[in-house]
Amino acid sequence: MTAGIAYTPRIAIIGAGFSGIAAAVALKKKGIEDFVILERSAGLGGTWRHNTYPGAEVDLESHIYSFSFERYDWTRTHAGWHELLAYLHYVAHKWDLVPHMRFNEEVRQVSWSDERQDYTVATSSDTDHGRFTAVLSAVGFLNTPAKPPFLRDDHEFPGPICHTSEWRDDLDMTGKSVGVLGTGSSAVQVVTEAEKVASKVTVFQIEPNWMLPKQARDFSPVERRLNRWAPVYAYRRFRLYAAYDVRQHQARHARLDKGLNAERRRAALAFLHREMADRPDLLDVLTPEFPMEGRRTVISDTYYRALKSPKVTLVPHAVKGLSARGAIDANGEEHDLDMIVLATGFQAHQYLSTYRVTGENGVDLHERWADGAEAFLGMMVPGFPNFFIMFGPNTNVVPLVAFYEAQAAFAAALIARAARTGKKRIDVRRSAFTVYNDWAQNRLAKTVWATTESYFRAGSDRTGKVISQWPASPTTYLLATRFLRRLATTLS
Known part of the structure; x- marks a missing residue:
């Protein structure tokens, strides 16, 4: 003792x-x-x-x-x-x-x-x-994991079905027709990678989410050397903390009576219109109807670009069931798929x-x-x-x-x-x-x-x-x- x-x-x-x-x-x-x-x-x-x-x-x-x-x-x-x-x-x-x-x-x-x-x-x-x-x-x-109700029923779909939080090492999207259910944070990351290797990507969207650019990148060799120095590391951390602290003071980012919420909404709309300027047909289905920050805001540099790929199809409907060939959306249309990724979040x-x-x-x-x-x-x-x-x-x-x-x-x-x-x-x-x-x-x-x-x-x-x-x-x-x-x- x-x-x-x-x-x-x-x-x-x-x-x-x-x-x-x-x-x-x-x-x-x-x-x-x-x-x-x-x-x-x-x-x-x-x-x-x-x-x-x-x-x-x-x-x-x-x-x-x-x-x-x-x-x-x-x-x-x-x-x-x-x-x-x-x-x-x-x-x-x-x-x-x-x-x-x-x-x-x-x-x-x-x-x-x-x-x-x-x-x-x-x-x-x-x-x-x-x-x-x-x-x-x-x-x-x-x-x-939150999984769609239709998975509780028997189905004839022969391909793999996997939630993002239960990913298996043996899964490979290369050359496959991939269906992605969801458009949240994990979904946009999967779609970006699937677009690179899959033969076809079908994204099933119930509702669009507000999105802001991530500005993610590799650190340069010089930056990494500087970051190894404790004062530089501490400065980077403090600067990031301070920015988040100010943004969330009194939850300003999530209140309609505060200017910051409107400012972030304008930034999200500007990002959407800038990225999709050559695809006006997608602007309406990608513009949320709920207030900015009402749900988790998605951060991505690459999702909008991936959606513009000829290999990617955005279906503005949920999946209501499965068939031997793929997924059936809420309108009753069947989509041929080889595998399905559930980016459907959590309970x-x-x-x-x-x-x-x-x-x-x-x-x-x-x-x-x-x-x-x-x-x-x-x-x-x-x-x-x-x-x-x-x-x-x-x-x-x-x-x-x-x-x-x-x-x-x-x-x-x-x-x-x-x-x-x-x-x-x-x-x-x-x-x-x-x-x-x-x-x-x-x-x-x-x-x-x-x-x-x-x-x-x-x-x-x-x-x-x-x-x-x-x-x-x-x-x-x-x-x-x-x-x-x-x-x-x-x-x-």
Whole structure:
């Protein structure tokens, strides 16, 4: 037992992706070494282990989509999945996290014991992992693929059908007639790569999305040399952070009463008309009817150009079924296809959808969230002591990694303080939980997110509350995790 600590806490971290690694490092910084990282996959990486489809890369700049405590020699302004996965391996090995990881351990149940005041975690292997002082959930909310209803029925389509988050190494689009369902962030990346190698690409679009240029490129050799210098790296990161912080102040980008939203809409329309100037026939079907930022804005330099290829056909309809030859769209037209890529997103409103959590008196967290997920600062729910959620409700914002670090530091500091003072139980005050969520929803009600049907909201009901988005600047959140930590929680 470490000097000055009343007991040694034992922690379970669920997930070995970005947020799970952030949590583990934060515990280590607090001198907590007794933790286990339970990962359902065969290796670490989370999103960047699963999303390996052609063209997969991050929408954020590499320097801001990385940990503040670990620099890296990035080759591109926006890293691809190979490089991001290599970065996470680098960080995990540098901080000696791999020995803590248990792979192929899919968590199924997290259960609080009122009698023992601790948790047990049941996994797919039925291994007895022992008891845990606290649990940090680092599974995010984009982890359960959303698949079209027609896949539940029997069909005669003989070719491969694959969701982008379940891409297989044996899939090859070369020379194939490829159907892509969806026009979101992953879809535009797949379409760009498919256009290069496929014989034909058919894009099925239910609705168009707002799009802005990404301005992605390789770093020059000179830039890479400069980026290896710590002050330059820090400057790049700070400049990016500051820009996002200003943009998201009071959620200005997502409010129609703020000029920034109109400014971004004009920029998106100008980009569309500039790129499609020689294809006026596509302008109407590519212009969204919902407000700018109402859904996740797509960032791409290449999608519009790919659509203009003679090999690419844009079908402004959903797919309603499959045949032996391909897909049947909502108008009943059949499209010949060799393979189908589902870029259909995730069941994002179902937080912690891959396992159950029971708290005090056996209360089920998902039942508690029947009207939509909510948590104090996205991390803590009354009645579920010592349970912390990384990237939880209302914490979806740019830059994500800064939030992961703040959440990890919040949880690690409380766990360490409890261990120092001999307290076993960490709770969020119900009053703080209520006031915080009322404040968040009042802010969010002023945004376009509240009036646009999307995965940002609880279910498809237009009266559903916004459950994923953060309604203020990143700095507001980072400060809240520091200054409200003691005020909003109790140790007993």
